[in-house]
Every structure is written in C-alpha cells, then in structure tokens.
Amino acid sequence: MTFWKIAALNAAVAISATAAWAETEITLWHAMGGQLGETVNKIAEDFNASQDDYSITPVFKGSYEETLTAGIAAFRAGEQPNIMQVFDAGAATVIGAKGATIPVQDLLTENGVDFDITDYISGVRYFYADSDGKMIGMPFNSSSPIMYFNVDALAKAGVSAPKTWEEFQTVTAPALKDAGYIALSQSHLPWIFTENFMSRHNLPFATNDNGYDGAEGTKILVNNDAIKAHFTALTEWKENGLFEWYGTGWGDNATPFEEGEVAMWLGSSGSFGGLMKKDLGFDFSATVLPYWEAVTTEPKQTFIGGASLFAMSGHDAEENEAAAKFFQYLTSPEVQYFWHKETGYVPITEAAYELAKEDGHYDRFPAAEVGIQQLSLPGGDNTKGYRMGFYVQIRDVMNREYGRILSGETSVEDAFANIEKEANDLLARFAKTQG
Amino acid sequence: MKRAGFTTVWLPVALLLPQLMIIAIFFYWPAAWAVQSSFYLQDPFGFGSTFVGVENYTDLMTNSEYGKVARFTLIYTVLVTFFSLALALLLAVKADKVIRGAKSYRTLLMWVYAIAPPVAGFLGLMFFDQRNGPLTEMFQFFGWEFRLGADFNSTATAMVIVAVWKQIPVNFIFFLSGLQSIPKAVREAALIDNRSATGRFWDVTFPLLAPTAFFLLIINITYALFDTFGIVDTLVRSEPGNNPVTLVYKVFVDGFRGNDLGGSSAQSVILMILVLVLTVFQFRLIERRIHYT
Numbered sequence: 001m002t003f004w005k006i007a008a009l010n011a012a013v014a015i016s017a018t019a020a021w022a023e024t025e026i027t028l029w030h031a032m033g034g035q036l037g038e039t040v041n042k043i044a045e046d047f048n049a050s051q052d053d054y055s056i057t058p059v060f061k062g063s064y065e066e067t068l069t070a071g072i073a074a075f076r077a078g079e080q081p082n083i084m085q086v087f088d089a090g091a092a093t094v095i096g097a098k099g100a101t102i103p104v105q106d107l108l109t110e111n112g113v114d115f116d117i118t119d120y121i122s123g124v125r126y127f128y129a130d131s132d133g134k135m136i137g138m139p140f141n142s143s144s145p146i147m148y149f150n151v152d153a154l155a156k157a158g159v160s161a162p163k164t165w166e167e168f169q170t171v172t173a174p175a176l177k178d179a180g181y182i183a184l185s186q187s188h189l190p191w192i193f194t195e196n197f198m199s200r201h202n203l204p205f206a207t208n209d210n211g212y213d214g215a216e217g218t219k220i221l222v223n224n225d226a227i228k229a230h231f232t233a234l235t236e237w238k239e240n241g242l243f244e245w246y247g248t249g250w251g252d253n254a255t256p257f258e259e260g261e262v263a264m265w266l267g268s269s270g271s272f273g274g275l276m277k278k279d280l281g282f283d284f285s286a287t288v289l290p291y292w293e294a295v296t297t298e299p300k301q302t303f304i305g306g307a308s309l310f311a312m313s314g315h316d317a318e319e320n321e322a323a324a325k326f327f328q329y330l331t332s333p334e335v336q337y338f339w340h341k342e343t344g345y346v347p348i349t350e351a352a353y354e355l356a357k358e359d360g361h362y363d364r365f366p367a368a369e370v371g372i373q374q375l376s377l378p379g380g381d382n383t384k385g386y387r388m389g390f391y392v393q394i395r396d397v398m399n400r401e402y403g404r405i406l407s408g409e410t411s412v413e414d415a416f417a418n419i420e421k422e423a424n425d426l427l428a429r430f431a432k433t434q435g
Numbered sequence: 436m437k438r439a440g441f442t443t444v445w446l447p448v449a450l451l452l453p454q455l456m457i458i459a460i461f462f463y464w465p466a467a468w469a470v471q472s473s474f475y476l477q478d479p480f481g482f483g484s485t486f487v488g489v490e491n492y493t494d495l496m497t498n499s500e501y502g503k504v505a506r507f508t509l510i511y512t513v514l515v516t517f518f519s520l521a522l523a524l525l526l527a528v529k530a531d532k533v534i535r536g537a538k539s540y541r542t543l544l545m546w547v548y549a550i551a552p553p554v555a556g557f558l559g560l561m562f563f564d565q566r567n568g569p570l571t572e573m574f575q576f577f578g579w580e581f582r583l584g585a586d587f588n589s590t591a592t593a594m595v596i597v598a599v600w601k602q603i604p605v606n607f608i609f610f611l612s613g614l615q616s617i618p619k620a621v622r623e624a625a626l627i628d629n630r631s632a633t634g635r636f637w638d639v640t641f642p643l644l645a646p647t648a649f650f651l652l653i654i655n656i657t658y659a660l661f662d663t664f665g666i667v668d669t670l671v672r673s674e675p676g677n678n679p680v681t682l683v684y685k686v687f688v689d690g691f692r693g694n695d696l697g698g699s700s701a702q703s704v705i706l707m708i709l710v711l712v713l714t715v716f717q718f719r720l721i722e723r724r725i726h727y728t
C-alpha cells in the first residue's frame with residue numbers, strides 16, 4: 001500500500017514538474033473523492049477558462065489523512081504542491097510547522113487581492129487562524145455537524161425534532177421507539193460528540209486558549225463531567241433502544257438512516273448534497289445540533305469540520321501569485337454558491353450566503369441552510385476552534401475508547417481517564433517536536 | 436568434494452553486486468534510518484528534531500495500549516498460523532489420495548493463492564457485512580450477535596478467517612508437493628508395518644513432512660505478522676477505532692496517519708528485532724532437530 005502511495009506521489013510530481021510554458025501552472029492536492037472531486041475539477045476548469053495567465057491542476061490524493069501524509073512527504077522531498085488541502089484534525093500539524101506554508105492572508109495581500117477577515121462568516125473565520133487572528137488556511141470546504149431527520153418517521157410518532165437532549169430523552173426518542181424506529185445514530189463521535197459538544201456548550205477543550213497559544217504545555221480538557229454525563233446517557237439510550245452505534249465507520253452509521261430504520265442521524269452539513277442525490281424513499285430535513293439544558297441555557301455556534309486549503313511555501317513569486325488568484329476566484333460569491341449548492345458545504349463568505357438567500361436556494365431546500373445557521377449562532381470564549389498537535393492520533397484514541405464504551409468493554413469513567421492521559425502524552429510529545 | 440572456483444576475486448564480487456546493492460538500498464539504508472529516527476522526536480515537516488534518547492521506546496513500554504496490540508498480535512499469529520497449516524495439511528492429505536480429477540481439485544484449491552490481501556479483505560467485508568453478510572447471518576443464526584467493525588471479537592474473528600482462507604493455498608501447494616516426494620517404497624513398507632492410516636500418518640508421513648512443515652511454520656508466522664496488513668486495513672476500513680490491529684498496522688497508523696515518525700520508527704525497530712529473533716530461532720534451535728533428506 002505504501003509502495004503505491006509513493007508511486008502515485010512520484011507520478012504526480014513528474015506531471016507537475018513538466019510545467020514550463022507561458023501559463024503559470026500550479027497544482028492542488030485534495031481529498032475530495034467522487035461527486036465532490038468532480039465539483040472541484042469543475043471549479044478548476046472554470047478558473048482555467050476564466051483567464052489565460054494561470055492554470056491549476058487538481059490531483060486527488062485519497063483520504064484526508066493520506067493527502068496530508070503525501071503532502072508532508074512531498075514537502076520533505078522539496079516537491080510540494082502549490083496548494084494542499086488539510087483537514088481540521090491536521091490543522092495543528094501544518095500551522096505548527098512555521099515555514100511550511102504561506103499564511104493565506106499574507107499571500108492574498110502581497111498579491112494585491114483585497115482581504116478582510118470579516119467578509120468571512122463568523123463560524124469559519126478563526127478556525128484556521130493563528131492566535132493573533134491572522135488567517136493561515138483558507139477554510140475551503142467547511143461543514144458542521146447537524147441533525148438530519150426522517151420527516152415521515154417524526155410525523156408518524158407525532159413529534160418534532162428535539163431542541164435539547166432532555167427533550168430527546170423524554171419525548172422524542174420514546175415516541176419514535178413506539179413508532180418502530182431506532183431514534184438516533186451518529187457518524188463521528190470525536191467530531192460530533194466531543195469537539196462540537198465543547199463548542200456548542202461553550203466549554204474549554206484545551207488549556208492555552210484551546211491550544212491557540214502554542215503547543216508548549218497544552219493539555220486537553222476532555223475529562224469533564226458534562227461530556228461524561230453525555231456518554232453515560234448515550235449508553236443508557238443504547239440499552240433502551242433509543243440510540244444505536246454501528247462502529248467507527250461513517251457510512252455504517254449513515255446507512256440505517258438512509259434505509260429508514262433510524263429516524264434521526266447526526267452527520268455533516270456537507271452530507272446534504274449526497275443525501276439529495278440518493279433516492280431515499282422518505283422526506284428528510286435537518287436542524288441544528290441539540291444541547292443539554294442542564295449544561296447551558298445559551299447554546300453557542302459549533303466548530304467547522306471539513307478542510308482548508310494551505311498555500312505551501314518554496315515556490316516562486318509567479319506561482320504564488322497564481323495561487324492567490326485561484327483563492328480569489330474560489331472565494332468569489334458565485335463560485336462559493338456553486339460549491340455550496342453542489343455539495344452542501346457552507347458558503348464561507350457573507351456575500352456568498354447572501355447570494356444563496358437571494359437566489360431562493362433555502363426556500364427550495366430549507367435543510368441546506370442549517371449548517372450555516374448553526375455556524376452563525378452567537379460565539380463564546382471557546383468556540384473559535386481548537387489547536388492540538390498529533391490530533392489525528394488523539395481522535396483515534398477517542399474512537400477506540402468510545403467504541404469500547406459502546407460495546408461494553410469499559411466504563412465511561414475509565415475511558416475518559418484513558419483519553420485524557422494518552423492525549424496529554426501525545427500533546428507533550430508534539431510540543432517536543434516543535435522545539 | 437569438488438569445488439568450483441573463480442580465478443579472480445572481482446568476478447564474483449561483480450556478480451553479487453546488483454543483489455548487494457538492492458539489499459543495501461532497500462533494506463539496510465531504510466533500516467539504519469529507522470534506527471536513527473527512533474531516537475528523535477521530529478516535526479512532521481522536518482523543521483524541528485529533538486534527540487530524546489530511548490524515550491520513544493520507554494513511551495511504548497509504558498503505553499498499555501501497545502501491550503494490548505502486542506498481545507492481540509501474538510494470539511492472532513498463533514491462530515492464523517495454526518489454522519492455515521492444519522487445514523492446508525488436511526486438504527493436502529485428502530487431495531493426495533484423490534485419483535480421478537486430481538488436477539482439477541488441486542487447481543481449485545490453489546486458486547485463492549492469486550488473490551491479493553486487500554482483495555481478500557474486500558471479500559471479507561462483503562461476507563461479514565453488518566447488514567446482509569451471509570456469514571454474519573450464519574453467526575446470528577447460532578445466536579452470536581456478530582457485528583464487524585463495532586465489536587472487537589467480531590472483527591478479530593473476521594480477520595483470522597480471512598487471513599487463514601487467503602493463506603491455505605500456499606501451504607497446500609507445499610504440503611502436497613512434500614507428500615508427493617515421499618518415496619513410494621517407504622509408504623508401502625509402512626503399510627505392511629501398520630494398518631492404521633492415522634498411525635501411519637503420524638509415524639511416517641508427518642516426520643517426513645517435517646522440513647516442509649517447519650519451513651511453512653516460519654513463512655506463516657511472518658505472513659500473519661506482516662503480510663496480513665492489507666487484510667487488517669480493509670477490514671477496519673482504515674479507521675481502527677476499538678477494533679483489533681496488529682503491530683505492523685500500528686506502525687502504519689502512528690507513522691503514516693499520525694505523522695509521529697519517531698514513535699513509529701521505534702515500533703519498526705522493535706519489529707526488526709522480533710524478526711531477528713525469529714530468524715535465530717529458525718536456524719539455531721529448530722533447524723538442528725530436523726533432518727532434511
């Protein structure tokens with residue numbers, strides 16, 4: 001497998017190295033497969049057709065993790081692409097490596113493109129920014145976890161989508177169970193029930209301002225009573241047939257919803273486009289992520305998921321200019337609206353959001369607006385994002401321990417103690433790599 | 436004894452050179468690099484690098500999870516090795532007795548050999564699918580709440596079954612040729628001495644198969660330890676979660692997913708030592724007791 005990755009890498013490098021004519025050619029490495037990848041290709045083609053000076057070639061590199069690893073390997077070999085897509089969990093690795101990327105804000109202003117961070121919707125503004133609020137990565141495909149529901153199932157049970165977990169527990173879920181449904185499944189425990197649990201309830205996720213102030217001494221704050229109570233509730237719901245967990249895989253948990261067994265599913269706002277294209281056999285809609293009234297009465301916005309685009313350093317001024325122009329094109333309201341419409345990822349600028357509203361997109365598909373509405377909710381001290389190194393591994397630890405909780409192998413208490421310990425060990429190791 | 440000799444030193448060296456270069460470039464150099472980087476903690480992009488001595492190793496030794504992965508790998512290796520050898524031997528002994536259509540049977544039994552581990556993994560995914568996998572349904576029929584990907588034991592069982600299934604043909608080919616190389620005279624002599632087929636098998640056939648079996652034992656241990664990577668990766672769908680993984684898979688996850696090069700290198704070095712021990716064991720301890728004809 002590794003061999004093929006290296007071979008693919010070499011092939012991509014060989015292709016990108018043949019760029020030598022008047023048009024400045026740049027490459028974009030991304031992790032958007034299937035329908036999403038076709039949309040990326042379309043945007044790149046349109047950009048190439050829109051002018052004669054620059055040409056961008058998108059290259060699909062596999063999963064988010066594989067793309068990051070390929071990009072890092074290429075960087076070490078001095079063959080990095082101009083633009084690389086890095087997912088939320090890899091942000092700390094890339095932003096921590098000062099000198100690997102050119103902050104997108106600097107890239108744009110140096111190349112004469114107007115940049116104002118307040119043009120971006122509040123939920124995406126600072127997730128890939130440094131502690132001073134300078135934007136480092138362009139939040140290209142931003143999503144948020146939202147609650148999809150089977151409209152027919154809820155009507156049959158005579159309930160509406162729950163606003164709080166208390167309501168879910170006492171009203172919605174029992175009614176759905178009586179109507180013959182499993183009430184809930186979800187597709188990403190670390191993202192939906194950990195990271196976004198923290199931001200929705202405005203709880204600190206890590207010391208050092210959620211890790212933004214540097215890797216040194218950053219500790220995770222995951223072992224708290226609110227989240228432990230949430231997971232205890234999950235195990236109870238599971239025992240009572242109100243919630244089901246089908247493993248760590250995304251699709252395994254989405255399929256039962258798509259097949260009408262599960263009435264409500266927590267997925268990504270970016271799943272919207274895919275669900276629309278499937279012939280589901282029932283009407284679906286979506287709403288914002290529920291919260292615990294016992295924890296907060298003022299729920300906040302959520303973190304973004306998905307990924308952002310980073311301009312890699314080590315390229316000449318012409319290529320950097322081309323990258324800047326591509327970013328400019330990408331963030332134009334029309335392109336953002338196109339991307340939003342095709343995929344369900346949120347439009348990242350206010351202007352694009354306005355355009356979508358004017359065009360009546362949300363009158364046709366009200367559920368398409370849920371993600372951006374949730375990201376536009378009031379923010380708090382802990383909602384701008386989190387920055388933790390080796391976070392991919394920390395997520396793996398969470399997935400492992402959560403899986404053990406839900407398959408009855410361990411207790412909530414032990415699992416969170418384990419996550420805290422292993423995550424802090426990893427954070428300490430990461431801090432040393434930055435020395 | 437007659438010895439063939441070269442008249443100059445350079446010719447044999449020149450003839451060996453390509454092979455030596457391949458070994459040096461593809462084995463010694465990366466191995467040396469792994470040993471070196473196992474003593475450092477590196478920034479993934481290669482900017483910062485801190486010498487940490489044996490800390491990567493001590494971190495592993497104190498990490499209870501690494502111990503669990505090692506224990507699982509041991510159990511997994513024992514099960515895969517045992518079942519793939521035992522079943523292949525059984526099939527070979529039976530196929531050896533078949534007279535009519537022997538070639539077709541043998542070909543059918545060897546067929547699976549051509550399947551790549553990830554493909555075997557995909558077939559496993561279909562057979563053990565949570566919702567409509569035939570084997571899942573079979574387990575459920577017998578009252579086992581089998582759930583690939585959600586339950587540790589289910590995934591472990593699927594991994595063992597797929598790995599064994601994939602390995603049987605290799606062992607089968609070797610055992611069959613081993614059986615066929617046993618001289619007819621020996622078999623006939625045994626037939627006169629002992630009328631029990633089982634007795635003849637354990638007293639005569641099996642000892643004569645020992646060199647083959649021993650060779651296969653080593654091959655199968657390394658297969659279970661290293662080559663099942665593709666099967667593991669496919670069955671856990673690159674998201675291990677609470678599913679079992681082997682030591683090699685952990686090297687990959689930490690190094691290539693997590694970008695922790697130092698920690699991952701330390702794990703590789705431990706595996707290299709394991710292979711070294713296995714090799715010494717092969718040549719020193721067991722090889723002496725086995726008589727190759």
